Structures are given as structure tokens and as C-alpha cells.
Amino acid sequence: MTQTLLKIRDVSKRFGGLQALNGVGITIERGQIYGLIGPNGAGKTTFFNVITGLYQPDTGTFELDGKPYSPSAPHEVAKAGIARTFQNIRLFGEMTVLENVMVGCHVRTKQNVFGAVFRHKAARDEEAAIREKSQQLLDFVGIGQFARRTARHLSYGDQRRLEIARALATDPQLLALDEPAAGMNATEKLGLRELLVKIQAEGKTILLIEHDVKLMMGLCNRITVLDYGKPIAEGVPADVQKNPAVIEAYLGAGH
Amino acid sequence: MDIFLQQIINGLVLGSMYALIALGYTMVYGVLNLINFAHGDILMVGAMVGLSILKLVQQVAPDLPGIVKLIIAIVGAIPVCVIVSLLIERIAYRPLRNAPRLAPLITAIGVSILLQTFAMMIWGRSPLPFPQIMPSTPVNIAGALISPTQIMLLILALAAMIGLVLIVEKTKMGRAMRATAENPRIAGLMGVDANRVIIVTFAIGAALAAIAGVMWAANYSTAQFAMGFVPGLKAFSAAVLGGIGNIYGAMLGGILLGLIESLGAGYIGDLTGNFLGSNYQDIFAFIVLIIVLTLRPSGIMGERVADRA
Amino acid sequence: MALMTFDMKRNPGQARISLLVLLALMIIFPVFAQQFGNSWVRIMDMALLYIMLALGLNVVVGFAGLLDLGYIAFYAIGAYTAGLLASPQFAAVIESFVNTYPSVGNFLVWLCGPQIVQNGIHLSLWLIVPISGVLAAIFGALLGAPTLKLRGDYLAIVTLGFGEIIRIFMNNLNAPVNITNGPQGINLIDPIRVFGVSLAGEPGSGSMVKVFGMSLPSVNAYYYLFLVLCIFVIFFSSRLQDSRLGRAWVAIREDEIAAKAMGINTRNVKLLAFAMGASFGGVAGAMFGAFQGFVSPESFSLTESIAVLAMVVLGGIGHIPGVVLGGVILAALPEVLRHVVEPLQMAIFGKVWIDAEVLRQLLYGLAMVVIMLTRPAGLWPSPRHEDRPEADHTKVGTAGEVKA
Numbered sequence: 001m002t003q004t005l006l007k008i009r010d011v012s013k014r015f016g017g018l019q020a021l022n023g024v025g026i027t028i029e030r031g032q033i034y035g036l037i038g039p040n041g042a043g044k045t046t047f048f049n050v051i052t053g054l055y056q057p058d059t060g061t062f063e064l065d066g067k068p069y070s071p072s073a074p075h076e077v078a079k080a081g082i083a084r085t086f087q088n089i090r091l092f093g094e095m096t097v098l099e100n101v102m103v104g105c106h107v108r109t110k111q112n113v114f115g116a117v118f119r120h121k122a123a124r125d126e127e128a129a130i131r132e133k134s135q136q137l138l139d140f141v142g143i144g145q146f147a148r149r150t151a152r153h154l155s156y157g158d159q160r161r162l163e164i165a166r167a168l169a170t171d172p173q174l175l176a177l178d179e180p181a182a183g184m185n186a187t188e189k190l191g192l193r194e195l196l197v198k199i200q201a202e203g204k205t206i207l208l209i210e211h212d213v214k215l216m217m218g219l220c221n222r223i224t225v226l227d228y229g230k231p232i233a234e235g236v237p238a239d240v241q242k243n244p245a246v247i248e249a250y251l252g253a254g255h
Numbered sequence: 256m257d258i259f260l261q262q263i264i265n266g267l268v269l270g271s272m273y274a275l276i277a278l279g280y281t282m283v284y285g286v287l288n289l290i291n292f293a294h295g296d297i298l299m300v301g302a303m304v305g306l307s308i309l310k311l312v313q314q315v316a317p318d319l320p321g322i323v324k325l326i327i328a329i330v331g332a333i334p335v336c337v338i339v340s341l342l343i344e345r346i347a348y349r350p351l352r353n354a355p356r357l358a359p360l361i362t363a364i365g366v367s368i369l370l371q372t373f374a375m376m377i378w379g380r381s382p383l384p385f386p387q388i389m390p391s392t393p394v395n396i397a398g399a400l401i402s403p404t405q406i407m408l409l410i411l412a413l414a415a416m417i418g419l420v421l422i423v424e425k426t427k428m429g430r431a432m433r434a435t436a437e438n439p440r441i442a443g444l445m446g447v448d449a450n451r452v453i454i455v456t457f458a459i460g461a462a463l464a465a466i467a468g469v470m471w472a473a474n475y476s477t478a479q480f481a482m483g484f485v486p487g488l489k490a491f492s493a494a495v496l497g498g499i500g501n502i503y504g505a506m507l508g509g510i511l512l513g514l515i516e517s518l519g520a521g522y523i524g525d526l527t528g529n530f531l532g533s534n535y536q537d538i539f540a541f542i543v544l545i546i547v548l549t550l551r552p553s554g555i556m557g558e559r560v561a562d563r564a
Numbered sequence: 565m566a567l568m569t570f571d572m573k574r575n576p577g578q579a580r581i582s583l584l585v586l587l588a589l590m591i592i593f594p595v596f597a598q599q600f601g602n603s604w605v606r607i608m609d610m611a612l613l614y615i616m617l618a619l620g621l622n623v624v625v626g627f628a629g630l631l632d633l634g635y636i637a638f639y640a641i642g643a644y645t646a647g648l649l650a651s652p653q654f655a656a657v658i659e660s661f662v663n664t665y666p667s668v669g670n671f672l673v674w675l676c677g678p679q680i681v682q683n684g685i686h687l688s689l690w691l692i693v694p695i696s697g698v699l700a701a702i703f704g705a706l707l708g709a710p711t712l713k714l715r716g717d718y719l720a721i722v723t724l725g726f727g728e729i730i731r732i733f734m735n736n737l738n739a740p741v742n743i744t745n746g747p748q749g750i751n752l753i754d755p756i757r758v759f760g761v762s763l764a765g766e767p768g769s770g771s772m773v774k775v776f777g778m779s780l781p782s783v784n785a786y787y788y789l790f791l792v793l794c795i796f797v798i799f800f801s802s803r804l805q806d807s808r809l810g811r812a813w814v815a816i817r818e819d820e821i822a823a824k825a826m827g828i829n830t831r832n833v834k835l836l837a838f839a840m841g842a843s844f845g846g847v848a849g850a851m852f853g854a855f856q857g858f859v860s861p862e863s864f865s866l867t868e869s870i871a872v873l874a875m876v877v878l879g880g881i882g883h884i885p886g887v888v889l890g891g892v893i894l895a896a897l898p899e900v901l902r903h904v905v906e907p908l909q910m911a912i913f914g915k916v917w918i919d920a921e922v923l924r925q926l927l928y929g930l931a932m933v934v935i936m937l938t939r940p941a942g943l944w945p946s947p948r949h950e951d952r953p954e955a956d957h958t959k960v961g962t963a964g965e966v967k968a
Contacts, residue, residue, distance in 0.1 A: 078826060091822070109808060366929070368928055491721060
């Protein structure tokens with residue numbers, strides 16, 4: 001287990017005439033909460049999609065836990081140890097809350113057709129373990145009592161928690177959250193902050209995109225700022241906040 | 256080499272009909288993102304209604320020149336097809352505009368079956384002969400033969416396609432159609448009434464299918480309740496080949512597919528050492544479809560579409 | 565459905581009782597129906613085959629959300645497997661090879677020996693069932709493979725194309741070499757033999773099968789065989805549904821991108837759906853071939869694929885009891901109505917406007933259109949989860965939340 005969990009260098013991605021990402025890289029240490037901020041359209045979600053295998057980059061090197069990983073397919077990335085949530089919440093709406101998390105356990109389990117049909121001891125045990133682990137994760141994020149509800153009937157804030165629980169079920173080394181606080185009110189954001197701190201206390205590493213600058217400043221150990229696809233600042237929150245390039249990117253020149 | 260020119264001519268004739276039908280598919284897909292599975296059966300309705308009208312004309316005015324009688328049949332078939340098509344849109348598709356993907360498709364399949372069933376009830380199950388009313392002596396072009404019916408077909412198809420292009424490029428409704436195909440919401444914000452555009456789209460598609468239907472029946476001298484399904488499917492393949500949603504793509508795809516089928520049927524025996532014969536002709540369209548969707552889903556004239564997560 | 569419930573999760577006691585009652589009814593049925601002759605039991609025999617097909621399609625469409633419009637191709641493959649491996653046809657195949665491609669032909673003669681060259685291959689039920697299942701599964705994966713990246717409607721059309729291609733091949737593989745005997749189809753397929761007893765009955769006994777000292781009509785014997793197979797298919801399906809694999813299928817159906825992000829290898833999982841669904845179709849097809857004694861390409865047209873789809877849609881996409889119900893209704897109802905509607909029309913109009921075939925088509929078309937417009941989850945959808953009561957039976961497979 002190396003200290004540096006994620007090392008990404010020199011990622012570029014072009015969409016037709018638009019250079020969405022231009023030489024972006026980040027380094028995340030184990031156990032950190034790492035923030036990625038920037039104005040709208042800066043390329044944050046594009047970067048996420050690249051490192052989790054949804055988009056193919058034009059250039060870039062990717063290293064997780066000291067080993068290179070190839071973000072060619074999302075399921076390979078999940079298997080390697082990066083789990084993500086989505087800006088526009090992508091739950092399995094018709095499944096129950098518990099089942100959503102159980103799907104998260106898929107990547108670390110192995111029973112297949114044979115186990116499904118014959119339900120021998122190993123299969124039954126695995127299924128019971130999946131169920132138990134999923135319920136525990138639901139309790140951990142605070143929605144354990146909704147286990148039997150249909151997922152799309154949860155409140156917005158609880159849906160976000162569910163997505164996080166599902167991502168945690170994949171036993172990731174890195175939890176990548178795309179705007180988990182979007183659309184939340186102040187109380188919900190506090191709850192989210194508590195949850196993320198709790199997850200960090202469990203030893204997980206978190207990469208976080210967010211717009212709420214105050215939330216980020218109080219939560220993250222380090223931050224990278226993107227603007228027009230290029231990194232313009234990197235460092236601890238206090239420094240980033242004072243960085244003139246960052247201020248200009250957000251508020252315009254002359255501030 | 257002597258069959259080459261003949262197959263080209265056959266291909267152009269076949270392709271023109273495919274093009275007319277493909278336009279209907281591609282326009283509806285452009286505005287609604289829906290494969291109008293029942294469109295091939297509109298072709299059939301056009302053919303059957305045209306046939307009935309023709310029989311009537313034969314009784315009432317048997318001395319009219321063949322070409323006039325055919326035109327009357329077409330002119331009579333068009334409104335019927337348009338009405339049927341609009342009814343389908345109103346009753347079966349409009350309520351499902353916001354339903355998940357599979358629902359409108361399943362409904363369309365159901366509508367297709369219902370159309371065929373009603374046709375079966377009205378016109379019976381057996382194929383009906385389409386009278387030979389155009390002069391039957393073929394014209395000889397450098398060794399290849401083309402019948403007057405086929406010449407009329409080509410002319411009508413060309414005229415219809417030019418007419419459509421004029422509508423789409425030069426009229427206000429045409430602009431509205433293009434705008435809705437690109438971005439229905441913004442078009443709506445600009446004052447375009449989406450429902451009206453959709454109605455016009457279905458109507459034009461139905462009219463083109465009516466023309467194709469009557470001419471198809473005239474060309475093959477027969478019409479039957481199940482005749483629309485296979486041409487419909489092939490025309491859809493043509494639309495995909497040309498680039499679904501793109502009108503010029505549909506025309507190009509239709510002609511191309513007609514040529515591929517004709518040449519393929521002509522030469523497949525030679526190509527496969529007589530293992531496969533021209534009775535496998537129907538497969539070409541499907542193979543083209545599968546290849547296009549696998550290798551270049553946007554078709555010849557379509558744009559590459561990037562997926563946003 | 566308060567009296568009969570099959571929801572094992574929420575009410576296992578009552579579900580078990582309901583199942584037993586249903587089973588008892590199914591077992592008694594032929595005895596009762598025999599009073600009216602063979603026809604009702606024969607109708608149920610075909611209905612049971614259709615139920616197997618519907619359950620197989622349900623795995624692909626209902627569980628995984630892949631609209632396969634060419635599903636009948638697997639029925640055809642199973643049927644032709646029985647045709648080639650349980651009839652004199654293979655002898656004709658070898659002879660045809662010898663005449664057209666002697667090198668291959670003579671190799672086959674050497675490989676198969678004089679018995680087969682003369683009489684064809686005649687395998688038993690215990691071999692035909694697994695072989696047709698496996699063969700169909702392989703084709704399922706093969707035909708599914710090119711569709712993996714396609715979106716819903718394109719996938720439907722491509723699978724439709726495949727279904728047609730298979731039918732065209734079956735119809736034309738009689739020249740230059742005769743494999744499928746073309747439009748005439750394959751005749752003289754062996755009836756099923758179970759432990760030495762032929763289900764077509766002993767010759768000269770009027771199609772009566774003698775077993776355990778009792779004598780029962782051939783259609784009844786087939787009925788029980790198909791019932792057993794149906795029960796197996798229901799059992800397999802429901803085990804698959806409630807498993808890690810079943811969840812992966814639903815995940816893909818609901819949101820494929822999220823499923824991938826959670827580590828599901830969607831390519832393999834989809835192929836499995838195709839393969840498993842196809843295998844049920846293949847087994848049903850083999851049974852069909854043996855039951856009917858002959859197979860021909862016209863039994864495997866698009867109309868049949870659509871019929872099976874209509875059953876799944878009518879009953880309740882993804883819900884096994886619903887699918888069974890849809891199968892029973894759409895397989896049996898047209899026949900039932902025919903006995904009523906045709907005489908009625910004769911009495912009133914003096915002629916039959918709507919005959920059985922038309923009626924069948926009408927029902928399929930109406931089933932799909934009306935259900936999709938009024939009750940898309942089907943007549944008997946999955947019971948709702950523990951929830952605030954919502955009139956949301958109308959949402960079929962809605963994915964996640966608002967997409968910006």
C-alpha cells in the first residue's frame with residue numbers, strides 16, 4: 001500500500017473543436033479528501049468521466065496504488081478500485097434501496113448462473129453476506145430504515161446518500177463524488193459533510209467535485225482548480241482561496 | 256456484363272421506392288426519435304386503396320389512358336394514407352411521448368399488426384392482382400429493359416423528392432421541421448408548435464408512402480395485406496444507411512440499398528460458387544443494417560454523436 | 565389477486581398454498597377436459613410451449629430490458645435440431661452431400677456409419693433437450709453479440725433482422741445441399757420416448773400411451789411432459805431473477821452506465837441474458853418438433869416472435885406469474901373464442917367476417933396497443949415494494965431521476 005493513492009498526469013481530451021481538458025493531472029494521498037473545483041464548463045465532470053473510463057482520453061497516464069490502470073472501461077475501473085457517483089443521480093429507480101446497494105457488491109462477488117439456479121451452500125452464503133453488508137452500508141450512511149423502499153421514492157438528499165452507499169459497496173480505494181451536494185439545502189449539506197468525514201475516518205480516500213466553495217474549503221485537505229480545461233491552482237484550501245488566478249477565474253478580472 | 260446494366264436499372268427502380276419509404280421513417284425519427292414500425296403498412300394501405308380506386312375507375316371510365324388512371328389512384332390513396340397515419344400518431348404515439356423507450360416501439364408493433372389485420376378483413380388474405388394498365392412493351396436501353404411503369408415510377412419519385420426538398424428548404428414549415436428535428440424544446444421556445452410539425456411530418460411521410468405503395472403494386476402487379484412489412488424494414492435499413500434523421504441520407508440510402516440488393520441478387524451466385532442464390536436477396540438489407548449499426552451507426556450522412564454521461 | 569398470491573417474499577405461506585392449488589388444478593385439467601375430446605388438451609399443450617417461449621423471452625426483455633424481436637429463431641433452432649437429430653432427415657443430408665460435395669459426403673458416411681446413412685440420427689429425449697438448449701444458447705450469444713452497443717429501438721430491429729435471416733436460411737438450405745429440406749420442412753420426427761414409452765402412443769392403439777398399467781391419450785401424455793418442463797423453466801427463471809445475476813440484469817435495464825460504473829461487465833451479462841433466454845426457446849422448439857412430428861419454416865415467422873412478445877407484454881413484463889398468465893390468455897383465448905365467435909357470426913350474419921386467424925392477430929395487436937396505452941406494466945405486474953401507495957404501476961422501467 002503506497003502512500004500516494006492516485007497519480008494522474010497530463011490528461012487531455014478534445015471534443016471536436018473544443019479542448020475540454022488540457023494537461024490535467026492530480027496526485028491524491030491515501031486518506032485525503034481531495035477537491036476539484038472550477039467555474040461551470042471547466043471540465044471537472046469530463047475529467048471524472050475520463051478517469052472512470054466513460055470517456056477515452058487523448059493523452060494521460062493513470063496510476064492507482066502505485067500500479068498503472070487503464071481507464072478503458074468503466075467496469076474495469078470499478079474493479080481496480082475507483083467507485084463514483086453521478087452529477088445527475090443515477091440510481092436503479094425501480095429496485096429497492098437495499099437492492100441498489102446489493103448491486104454495488106456485484107464486482108467483489110462471483111456467483112453466476114450455476115449458483116443462481118442451484119443455490120448451493122457457497123452461493124447462499126455469498127448472497128447472505130451481500131445482504132448483510134448492504135444493510136450495514138445503508139445504516140452507515142443513515143438510511144437503513146428505508147431498505148425496502150423503491151429507490152426513486154426517496155427524498156433527494158437520501159437518494160444522494162444511497163448513491164454513496166452503493167459506491168461504497170464496491171469496496172473502493174478511491175471514492176469519486178460528482179457534486180454530491182448539488183441541490184441540497186444548508187442542513188442537508190451539513191449532514192453530507194458529516195458523512196464524508198465519517199467515511200474518511202474509516203480510512204477511505206475521497207475525490208470530490210463541488211461548487212459550494214465554503215463546503216470545500218472546510219472539508220478538503222487539498223484542492224485543484226480547473227478553468228477552461230487547464231489546472232490553474234493546486235494546494236491547501238487556504239492558499240487556493242487567496243490565489244489571484246483563482247479569484248479571477250471565478251469573479252472576473254479586476255478583483 | 257450484360258446483366259450489369261439491367262441490375263443497375265432494377266436497382267434504381269427498387270431504390271427509388273425504398274427512398275420514398277425511407278423518407279417517412281427518417282423524418283419521423285428526426286422529430287420524435289421513434290421508429291414508426293407501422294410505416295411499412297402505410298405503404299400497404301396505399302397500395303390496397305389505390306387498387307380499389309383503380310378498379311372503380313376501370314369500371315367508370317375504362318377509356319382513360321393508363322397513366323391518368325394510375326395518377327387518379329395515387330391521388331385517391333394519398334388522403335387515406337395521411338388520415339390513417341395521423342390517426343395512429345394521435346391515438347397510439349402521442350400519449351406515449353414521454354414514456355420510456357420501449358413503450359412506443361411495442362405500441363408501434365401492435366399498430367402494425369392491427370393495420371394488417373384490418374386489411375386482411377377488408378381485402379381478404381390472398382394476394383390481389385394489380386391490373387396492367389400501363390403499356391406493357393418495355394423500352395430498350397442499350398440491352399437492358401425498363402417498363403413504362405418503371406419509368407413513371409422513377410419520374411414520380413424524383414418529382415416527390417424534389418418537392419420535399421423544396422418544402423424543407425424553402426418554406427416556413429420546412430424550417431420549423433428542421434428546427435424541431437434539431438432541438439424540439441428550443442424550437443418550441445422560438446414559437447414552433449411541435450404538434451403541428453409532427454402532424455405535417457407524418458402527413459408528408461404518409462403521402463410519399465402512398466405513392467410508393469401504388470407504384471410498388473403496379474410494378475409487381477400484385478398487392479396483399481402483408482406486403483408492407485419487408486419493404487418497410489428494408490427502407491428503414493436504407494434510412495439508417497444514409498444517416499437516420501437526414502432527408503438527403505434517406506434518399507441516398509434508399510437508392511444505394513436498391514442498387515446493393517439488385518447487384519447482389521444478380522451476382523451472389525457467382526460470388527459464392529452457387530452456394531447462395533438470388534433467393535437470399537432479402538438478406539442483403541439486413542446485413543447492410545447490421546454492418547452500418549456496428550461500424551458507423553450515424554450512417555453515411557449522419558453526424559457523429561458523442562454520449563454525455 | 566388477494567386470494568391467490570405467488571409472492572414468495574412477502575407471503576410465503578399463502579404463496580405455497582396457492583402454488584399447490586394451481587398445480588393440483590393443472591394436473592386434473594386433462595382428465596376433466598377429455599370429456600370434450602382431445603382438442604382442449606391439445607390447445608393447452610401448445611399453450612404450455614408458448615408459455616415456455618414467453619418465459620424465455622421474459623429473461624431477455626423483462627429482466628434485462630433487451631427488446632428481442634427475432635426470438636422465434638431460437639424456437640426454430642430447437643425444432644430443427646429435433647428435426648435433424650431425431651428423424652430420417654440426416655440420412656437425406658448425407659446423401660445430398662455425397663451427391664454435391666463428395667469429399668464432405670464421404671467423410672460423413674465414414675463418420676456416421678451405415679445405420680445413420682440409411683436411417684438418419686435418432687437421439688433420445690434426454691439428449692435432444694440439452695443439445696437443443698445448448699445449441700440455442702450458443703446462437704443466442706452469437707446473435708446477441710452484434711447488438712450489445714445498440715440502443716433499444718435499433719436492437720429491436722437488428723434482432724428482427726436476425727430472426728428473418730434464420731428463417732430465410734431454413735427456407736433455402738435445401739440447395740445446393742439439402743440440410744433443412746427447404747419450404748417443405750422436415751417430416752417424420754420421432755415422438756418423444758420417455759423410459760422406452762413413446763408419447764405418441766403404441767401403434768394401432770389409437771394414440772393411447774400405456775404407462776403404469778394405465779392408458780392415456782397421447783395429447784395428455786405430452787401435456788404432463790410439457791407441464792413438467794414448464795415448471796422447470798419457471799423454477800430456473802425465478803431462481804435467476806432473485807440472484808446476483810438477476811440484479812445485474814435489472815441494473816442494466818434501469819441504467820446501463822451506472823451498472824458499468826458499479827463494476828458490472830455489461831457485455832458478458834447481456835450475452836448471458838440472450839443465451840439463457842434462447843435456451844428456453846430451444847428446448848421448447850425441440851418439444852414442438854417432436855410433438856408435431858414435422859417442422860417447416862412458416863411456423864417461425866416474425867408473426868410468431870411478435871405473438872410471444874405480446875404474451876410477455878400483456879401478462880406483465882418481468883413478472884413471471886404475469887408472463888404465464890399472458891401466455892395462457894393469448895395462446896388459449898383465440899381458440900376458445902373461435903368456438904364461440906365463428907358460430908355466432910354464422911348465426912347473425914350468415915358468414916364469418918372474422919375467422920380464427922384474424923381473431924388471433926387482432927388479439928395480439930390489441931393486446932400490445934391497449935396495454936401500452938392503459939396499463940404498461942401488464943395485467944399482472946410485480947407487486948409493489950413497501951412504499952407509500954403510488955398509482956405508479958404505469959412506469960415501466962423508469963430510470964433514476966431527472967436527467968438534465
